[in-house]
Amino acid sequence: MHILVVDDDPLAGEMTVAVLEEAGHTCQFAEHGMQALEALVDPAAFELVVSDMNMPLLSGLELFQEMRSQGLETPFVLLTGDDPEPLRARAPGILACLLKDASMEDSLPRLVEQL
Amino acid sequence: MATGKTESFKARKQKLRQSFITQFPQRLGQARELLIHLTPGSDQRERLDKLHLIFHTLKGSGASLGFDSIDASAKAAEHALREVLDQDGQVTVTDGLVAELEQQLHSLEALELALEPPHSHDTGPSFELSTRQATEGHVSKHRQRLVYLCDDDPQLAQELSGQLSCFGYQVIPFMTLDAVRQAFLAKPPGAIIMDVIFPEGRDAGPALIAEMNACLDRPVPSVFMSSRNDFAARLRSVQAGGNAYCPKPVKAVEMAEILDQLTNRIPSEPFNILVVDDDPDVAHFFAMVLEEAGMVTRVANEPEHVPGILECFDADLVLMDLYMPHCSGPDLARLLRQIPGYLSLPIIYVSSETDVDRQFKALEVGADGFLTKPLEPDRLVSEVRLRAERMRTLRSLMIRDSLTGLFNHNTILQLLEVALASCQRARNTLCIAMIDVDHFKLVNDTHGHPAGDQVLMALGRTLRLRLREVDLVGRYGGEEFAAILVGLDLDQAKTIIDGLRENFAAVTFFADGVEFHCSFSSGIAAFPEFSKASTLVEAADRALYRAKHAGRNRVEVAHDKTAAPEDT
Incomplete structure (x- = not known):
């Protein structure tokens, strides 16, 4: 999956990429929401977006909302260092909201595998 | 079975962890720089935003890469900043915010991050000394990790608290159960050290801890100390949720090790x-x-x-x-x-x-x-x-030496032999620095032995915290320490020891309300210039002797030409 x-x-992004590539996927890395939106100009380029929540300018949640408002329906996974529960409630369209810690090494590939 | 793939993932993760460790002091340095310029009462949204980003990133990548020890402090700092930044309109810096950030940054600076699983030869050649790392040993104005200590013997409570503060803890002594109960209710500490016997009863200490912890979701780590060493007392303290038990007399270094473990400051090395x-x-x-x-x-x-x-x-x-x-x-x-x-x-x-x-x-x-x-x-x-x-x-x-927790004389010499053998095989370099506290007898005579012990503990702690994990530090004799620095040449070693010397000379000690300062002199010798353990130590000792004679508070290096004993 791309x-x-x-x-x-x-560093954290590299780690996410390493986890996903280890599970056999290919990844492209974007350092902020704007770069992500640029990469998403071709709607078919990616089968999944995995984004950090807390970023300057455009948060992960805002990126998700922006994508949906542009009609981009790519499945979206949010990673957060805080309690993921309230975020899940705030963005019902999100595929999953995962805690960004060592457990992500297992939880993320497992989730992606089920897609 | 391990496949090539998992190894490459491991290797990648390891590299990322290494980068994180390398960048860590820099990031803390940036935070420190910003923090210095925060003035309470003014609107400094930009600086606070930057600080927030630093702590947030530390928390995020720290968690992703499995550095759990970072989490609590980074989270607390981030949270404190978030609260202020989320206010509408003017963002005012408060004393409380500055104090909170100070405390959390201080905790982060005191961390030693370990690259685990460390392949012993793979720790990288870099030598990271964070520029603003907490200089352990002085009773700093910083808010440190909060520990309550309660003992009805005022002298013991004061003395042990003072010694523990040399290990980077903010220890508040209490003499009565009522006082510690009130403090506890007002602000639960990071850990509590408790006597067992009080006038209220032979088990009054454990009873109070049990009572306090019953009101909390997560019990506060507790250590009991007692002149009682019987089964019943130990059982009572275990049942009250005690994490450790120290029979009196309590050694500060052992207590500090226990606190380190309980508050998770130093991640244990993998087996x-x-x-x-x-x-x-x-x-x-x-x-x-x-x-x-x-x-x-x-x-x-x-x-x-x-x-x-x-x-x-x-x-x-x-x-x-x-x-x-x-x-x-x-x-x-x-x-x-x-x-x-x-x-x-x-x-x-x-x-x-x-x-x-x-x-x-x-x-x-x-x-x-x-x-x-x-x-x-x-x-x-x-x-x-x-x-x-x-x-x-x-x-x-x-x-280990019981006062400083460093390797003792015999052990450091054995370790020197082992390190030398491995350097010979790997064609690596090695330096040994002999470090001796200046005018130590004078400190003991003027300020008393507890003050002298405080100096030794502080120096030991400084060496252990400031040198890399691959370096070996031992207490060689009374006030003499030995540090084995692997993979460095004479110049690098001199720069590092010189830096430590300057920091240590700046540390303020207190004894009975009197401030005093200490310094050390050091002599360094390098392998392969000196090829045997005995000649290395001798050469370093001679260089130390020269440093003492040249006026103390300085570092001298040994060269082959000075290897012959001087006529003095």
Whole structure:
């Protein structure tokens, strides 16, 4: 699966990419929401977007909302360092909201596998 | 089985962790810089935004990369900033915010991040000394990790609190149960140290802890100390939720180690396990199971390779097959026991041998246990961990100096031999720095022995926190310390020790309300210029002697031309 990974922190983003590539997927990395939107100009380019929540300028949630308002229906996974529960409630259209810690190494590939 | 792929993932993750560790001091430095310029009462949204981003990123990448020790402080700082930034209109910096950020940044600065699983030779050549790392040892104005200490003996409470603050804790002493109860209710501490016997009763300390913790979701880590060392007292404190028990007299360094563990400041290093089995598949299977549980393993398929591997792999435990051709498990165990350094190395056999008599015979030659195949991975991990853990504790009691927690004289000399041998093989460089506190006798005479001890503890702590994990630090004698710096040349070593010297000279000590300062002198010698342990130590000592004679508070290096004893 070709996946767009969005994270303002290159180290954390690299880690997400490593986890996904390890599970056999290919990834492109975007450092912020605007870059992500540029990469998404071709709606068929990615089968999934995995984005960090807390980013300057455009948060992960705002990126998701912006995508949907542009008619981009790519499945969207949100990663957050805080309690994911309230976020899930705020964005019902999101595929999943995962806690961004060591558990992500298992939870993310498992989730993607089910798609 | 480990595939090439998982290894490459591991390698990638390891690299990312390394980058994180390398960048960590820089990021804290940036935060420190911003924090310095925060003035309470003014609107500094831009700076606060930047600070928020730094703490947020630290929290995020720290969590993704599994540096759990960062989480709490980064989260607290981020949260405090968020609260202020979320206010509409003017963003005013408050004293409370500055204090909170100060405390959390201080905790982060005191962290030692470990690259785990550390492949011993793979720690990277970089030498990171964060520019603004907390200089341990002085009673700083910073808010430190909060600890309550309660003992009805005022002198003990004061003294122990003072000593513990040298280890980076903010310790508040209380003399009565009522006082500590009130403080507890107002603000629960990070940990609490509690006497057992009070005028209120022989178990009043544990009783209060039980009562306090009953009102909290998460109990506060508690340590009991007591002149009672009977079973009933220990039982009572365990039942009250005590995490540790120290019979009096309590040594500050031991208490600090306990606090470090309870408040998770220093992540414990993974266990090193050597697996010996002539069947490579079996050996790799065990190795994989143990690696998955976070341990570091080496595999030997030939018994004759074992001594060589042990020389450069500091094993906590050896797991060996009972039946191997040419050299059986018991033979190998006996062989290892005849090498002085391995007398106490735990050895466990793995075998399908179920005959109790034969098991007993195999254990007689000095092995520590028997695991029978088929072996459940869970059981393998728990058996190995249990023994390795106990071994580590025992060993650390034997090899450490009780005041400073550093390696003792004999151990540091042994470690020097080991480090030298490994540097010879790897054609690596090594420096030894002999460090001696200036006018130490004067400190003792003027300010008393507790003040002198405080200085030694502070210096020991500074050395341990500020040098890399691969460096070895020991207390060589009374006020003399030795540091072994691997992979550095003389100039690099001098720069580092000089930096430490300047920091240490800036530390303010307090004794009975009087401020004083201390300094140290140091002499450094390098391998391969000096090739033997004894000549290295001698050369460093001579350089130290020159530093003392040239006016103290300075660092001198030894060169071959000065190797001949000077006529003085």
